[in-house]
Amino acid sequence: MAEKSHVTIRNGVIASLIAAALISILEPLRNYARSLLSWMWSALVWLYDALLASYALPGWVWLIILFFALIGLLEVYHAVRPESGAEYSEYTEDKMHGAIWRWRWVGNAVSNLWCYCPNCDATLVYINQSILDYRIAPKADFLCENCNSIITTIISGDKDYALGVIEREIERRVRTGEYK
Numbered sequence: 001m002a003e004k005s006h007v008t009i010r011n012g013v014i015a016s017l018i019a020a021a022l023i024s025i026l027e028p029l030r031n032y033a034r035s036l037l038s039w040m041w042s043a044l045v046w047l048y049d050a051l052l053a054s055y056a057l058p059g060w061v062w063l064i065i066l067f068f069a070l071i072g073l074l075e076v077y078h079a080v081r082p083e084s085g086a087e088y089s090e091y092t093e094d095k096m097h098g099a100i101w102r103w104r105w106v107g108n109a110v111s112n113l114w115c116y117c118p119n120c121d122a123t124l125v126y127i128n129q130s131i132l133d134y135r136i137a138p139k140a141d142f143l144c145e146n147c148n149s150i151i152t153t154i155i156s157g158d159k160d161y162a163l164g165v166i167e168r169e170i171e172r173r174v175r176t177g178e179y180k
């Protein structure tokens with residue numbers, strides 16, 4: 001009888017120890033599961049709010065706009081990315097209308113186009129004399145302040161027109177392969 005109760009007590013103690021061990025393992029797990037569940041719940045609530053909340057536009061419209069904005073950004077990237085394979089990407093300087101012209105390629109478009117003095121390589125200065133005197137036909141003069149002389153004159157328009165003339169000439173030389 002005494003032996004039996006001893007065993008019962010021993011089993012009880014072991015069972016309590018196992019239970020305590022299990023609880024000590026399960027308790028953090030349960031806390032973890034609880035915080036995970038509450039995080040998932042807030043994520044769901046946020047998603048629901050984002051999709052159906054009344055902004056100026058509904059959330060799903062914003063998602064569509066975001067989608068097209070991303071496509072737009074990709075398009076811009078492809079347009080602006082220099083064509084590494086393009087033969088003419090090294091062609092960034094040439095002599096035209098008595099001046100040296102330099103530019104950069106942005107995609108397949110000429111950018112940062114400007115002219116330099118063929119004698120001293122100074123940056124030329126644009127002068128628009130027809131703005132001072134209406135009797136002078138429109139023309140763009142490019143002056144070298146170093147050499148104190150007008151290096152080139154492009155007739156029929158202002159600076160933007162002159163840059164357009166040179167740009168079109170660059171594109172022509174690329175198209176015909178003359179630049180090589």
Ligand SMILES: [Zn+2]
Binds near residue numbers: 117118120145146147
């Ligand atoms: Zn000069």
